[in-house]
Amino acid sequence: MMRAFRPRGPHTVFAFVFALWTTLSHAAAADVSGAFSQLSQGRIETRVVSLKELGLLSSVSLTAPDTRREFFLPVPADVPITDATLQFDGAYVRGDGGRTTMLLSLDGSPVLSRSFTQANGDTSLSLGVDGAPRAAGYVRLGLGFASVINDNVCTDQTAIGNLLRVDPSTRLSYRFNPADVHDLRTAWSALPYAPVLAIAGQKLDAASLDTAWRTNALLQRDGKRPVMQTVPTVGSTVDLSGVDVPTALQSLPAFAALASGGKHAIANPAELGAVLALAPRAVFGPDVVVADQPLRAALSAAIDALRAQVATAAPDALGNFDAWRSHAIEPVAAPLAAGEARVAHLGGRAVIVIGDNEGAAVLARGWRPIDVSNRVVVHQIDPGARTHGDMIPLADLGGQPRSIDVHDTASWETSFDMAAASGNGQLPQEVVLDLAASPTLSDGRATATVYFNDVMIGAKLLDVDGRRQRLELPIPRYALARTNDLRVTFRRQPDAGCQARQSYPVSVLPSSFLKLAKGTPDNDFVGMAARYASSATVIVPRAYLDDAVHSVPRLATLTGAAGIAPLPARFSVAADGADARPAGPFLAADVPLADEKNHVEFSNNHLMLTSAGGDKLIDVSGLSKLAVVSVAQSGEQSGIVYRSTGDAPVLTDKLQLSRGDIAVVDSTGVLKQFDTVHPDDLSAGESSTQWVTHHWARWGIPAVLLLLLILLILFAQRSRRKNRTKP
Template sequence: MTVQNYSRTLLACSAALFLAIVPARAASGPAGSQFAAWREQPLISRSISLAQLATSQTIVLKGRNSTQEFFFPVPAGIPLQNAELHFAGHYLRGDGGRTNLLLAIDGTPISSRKLDSDAGDASQALAVGNTPRRNGFVQLRVNWASQLSEQICSNEQTPGNVLNIVPDTALRYQFNPDAITTVASAWQALPPRVTLLVSGAAMSRESYDSTWRIGVQLQQGGKKVQVASLPKVGSSIDLATVRVPDTLKGIPAFASISKGSGYYTLQNEAEVGALLALGELGPVHADVLLDEPALRQAIKEALDALEAQIRAASADAAEQFTLWRNKRFALPAGQDVAVTQFAGQPAILIAADKGRQAATLLTPPWQALARNLKLTVPVASDAMAEARGTLLDEFGPLSGSMDVLAQSERQVSFELHRLAGAGQLPQKLVLDLSAAPNASKEKPVVSVLFNDMLIGASHLQTSGTIQRIEVAIPPYLLQSRNTVTIRFTRQPSVPHCHDIPAAYPVSILPSSHIRLGKGELGDDFLGVSTRLSNGGTLLMSEALLASPRDSLPGLINIAFAAGISPQRTISQFAAAGQRPAVNGNFLAVGVIPAGTNPVAQFKGGQLLLSNQGPLLDVAELQDVAIAEVVSSGTQAGIIYHGSKQSLPALPAMAGRMPLLGKGNLAAIGPEGILLTIDRNDPTGEKLARDANPQSIWDRYWWAWSTLIGIIVLALLAARITQVRRRNKGDTQL
């Protein structure tokens, strides 16, 4: 059969299948057909950009040969559909020469372009295979090669030839939500920006406690959390966020919200149900739901009202709506953690009183065991908190092999509170590496950077055998969020003038890890956060319960920024004006614990520091809050309170939420951490002194030399005196 005949046969079969399906749907009318299509052929769209992966700055590749690797997370083990990687970048060629851009997906070269212009656009779309990724990542490798074209023996460095990789580089794909068959896969399929849906009404202590724990756990998993609630009758919605298919505009509820611009006030429950039914096409989304009775009842009433309206228009359409609702909007009851769908979108449903257990279950050690659609979790504890070391691969894909011609690197980032337990701090980086020889047997150099500071470097043996390198981590370099960079540099091997340089492999082995040890924790945000990561108390004002949608984002942000553990933290509520006692380390939000004396306070529209008068007039500022380290006896904690009742929600910086680090007094606003002060070391003198790498002997050599000189002179004088007396016949000596 020829290709043309095959195409005609396929077209005829498709047409016959379409004609067989259409009459059944046509009987239901356009609305029924729409709900039938949503039920039978669901597809979820995702877009993951470098800006969402903590890479907000333009990445520059330059030199003779540079390679950079990126890992885009995807649902592990689930087939992708219509997957494309949109590479965004531009280049400059001030030095001319031969320039090539090679792009590879999962190690397979996909695109190779010769760049001839002095400047140009390097953006392009790359096809990504639909094969399931068992490791949960799509790897993009960018190789930039630039050499001068003159066939002479000369310096071929090209500093004017660079490639700029823009953070808009993104992976776009679709997948079938029916492929989500476990809680673990649902967790991995969450988008970078997660919507946590709550009822919006005043919450109970148990529900509020569960919500902040889930929110912090999501942020610790690298997600940006948005707390949302269902719209109600009387709520105003932006119609620009609503896209109503033409097939549904015959239903009054859908027709009312299909104007396309301006704001609209919801008139009845059926219109609320219409917003829920639109799913991706509307403004109401949910990736994680807190299973509150009020939320469940509100969803039921809205969908029931919409169904009644559809039934009045067409009984057949109502039947299709019911089938769609039962499959794509089912909320299983009686489970602690369950996989569900919210208008066809995969979602996780968590019982309102099981936040602690759910947060523990979804941590990396136990996450792989969540292999059912529904789970009951009576007990879940963080049994791995006493580890003495952690593999670097736990924080991201670091280990593996790469070919290095001139320079290549890999890096991972981690939050300090994920490592620090029982007073332990990172002390050493232990790297297991191997390298192949090049043609001239020149040894490559490995450089180890911690938070962009070089802390160790070494030549690697080129026998291909594994060698271990241990590098001490200076305590003063530790931050709330830390980045480890391993950079390999080779001298391109050119034994003869016109030989073509070749790349040779190096490897980072999976056994590379961070070694922990006892460390001294200071009385600053970093020290208190480290203590809180091992357990403590979250003390909250009961006033927060009245408006959870307004207070939860700020509470989740500050709990994450303070490094508090959602698994090992005790929650405690206090009435307004009360100064409750608290045991152990704590984070107090909107409450001042007994026995503490905070320096900063809001009074009369001013931010006051004790005994120093007004520091800043905040009468015209909006949503300003103060975080301050305080102590009461042997207890240490952080007090967080705002100029108003609401708590400012921190914005993501470089794709990640900010963390409290150095200092013990911080001013925080909607723009992030505005100001940080260390009252104990305002000029940094102590830090400079503690960071001195010289040994005690080197630091005080003049004192030791003087003391030794005095001792030598004293011994010499004693000896001279002894000899003189002996010569005089004094036998008593």
């Protein structure tokens, strides 16, 4: 039988209270220790990738009688995914009747087929996706649409009323564990569509701003839309809505102050350390960090203050706290070696940490395949090095040689920046394509039509004997742009007679290349993109250092639109009150230039443009939220000048500079474009020698024959007159 506890005196009571307090303290410390151990564990990232985010801005139509398309949806490379679901959104119309079929495949394996019998309908569906790791870093979605109006295949199956529409809202959703991300290459592939780029604060020094805009530009070049974020400070108000503070950590005053959520003003460094430890996405949840000395110092000071509070409230938890700090905080807060980039797991997320420009260089697309470590130190990389002469294989520009099965129509295409295909005084002059086409059962012919930035530059009827055929196609000057798209469209004549419909391959061979030639770039946007391939200097005012949150994405967007490669470019900060004197091709943002020659006069709300002949094109005042981008000269040097109104627009990736030398822009892109260099340029880019070479047979021979005929007529008339005058 248990005996009830009865206090025997004051000493006994004190001992009991002390024992109870000690027990509870040890229990609380154990809970705090466990909470820190689990603070960065088990956080699962969720991603949703839509075709619209990948650049498909409008619906794609698959037409009758047979069309096939593939879409590539990115996932983290070599990382298993869970709860993966493909939501396919689309619709069909079947105005011409007959049999219509949709075939959907994933990674090359057919997974679903549907036949449609109504005049129109919805094709939306949801499919589970295999969670196996994918070394290529994408899920391949294949779609096929076939229509047969009449089972008698000798009948013309053309049906403009039968088609399948793929909506840009088609998306892949999945989850993955950031703990599975162990190297820089995988961390880059795991970045979301809108990654958070964190910097120390609103004000940066020149070196940190330089690294930040280059990193932002690298993200934009990979189709990302970076979101800027700064480290919060004591006194700043943060939104903690939806932030879950572990119950055990609420025994610490810093975490207890955050538990109520909502808007909260950070009262002291320990509370700041608690915010950084929780790393809520909306407050400080970076995917990429420019870890300069001020950012590392702020992070270390806040975590030191939090550690002091832990030492007071739960000293037995210090061991686990220090272990958590070493794993989650130190990879960001520890000093980086010159040229270092590393992977950290801050707040349970995989984070890329960059210290300087050399560290950012290893994240460029050309070097990323070697980033198979969680820490890389760059000793030397020349991002501007040219490894080709006057011929660049199309494979080096992203156009991988391959074979394409063609039933009716199919296309091969690639895109490349002007900076990748010019430099050293050379410009793209000619596309040389080596093609081959297989024979068909009915010896049907095949054609190849070549487009350069949607300008048809040539076409050929191919021999269907499987042998190599070469097309040498000059590129007109007016077709060049900052970003160039090369497309080859193949068309085949359907088999004759009552035969089953079949596809036959055509190939773009590895020997295809882009030919360069010496040329003097014009003083327009395309010409400047060619100049930037050899040398570029980005010049900003000191005011940009005090407004880093806005100036970093602005510089990244401007350099991308102008065609400046982010890594080899030089960076310069102009002194206050002084005119910049560039020594080579330049991009000057809101900076006055010495000896400036510009067709644009732009003040806070007044815009005036003049032509090359001095005629006034436009004179308008009262403007706001606009900027002007123009090609200008400073002394003997040519460059692009950006100037904005007092209320500068927020530039986005919609800003694309192509032809012309003046563009009025806002947040939606280019509003109006002018060409004062070639206002009436309708030439195809041929010299007089080329014109004679290409056209002498067409015009020269008839002209010579006509001249000979006239001479013969004159000679005959003269002979008759002589005969008449003879006695």
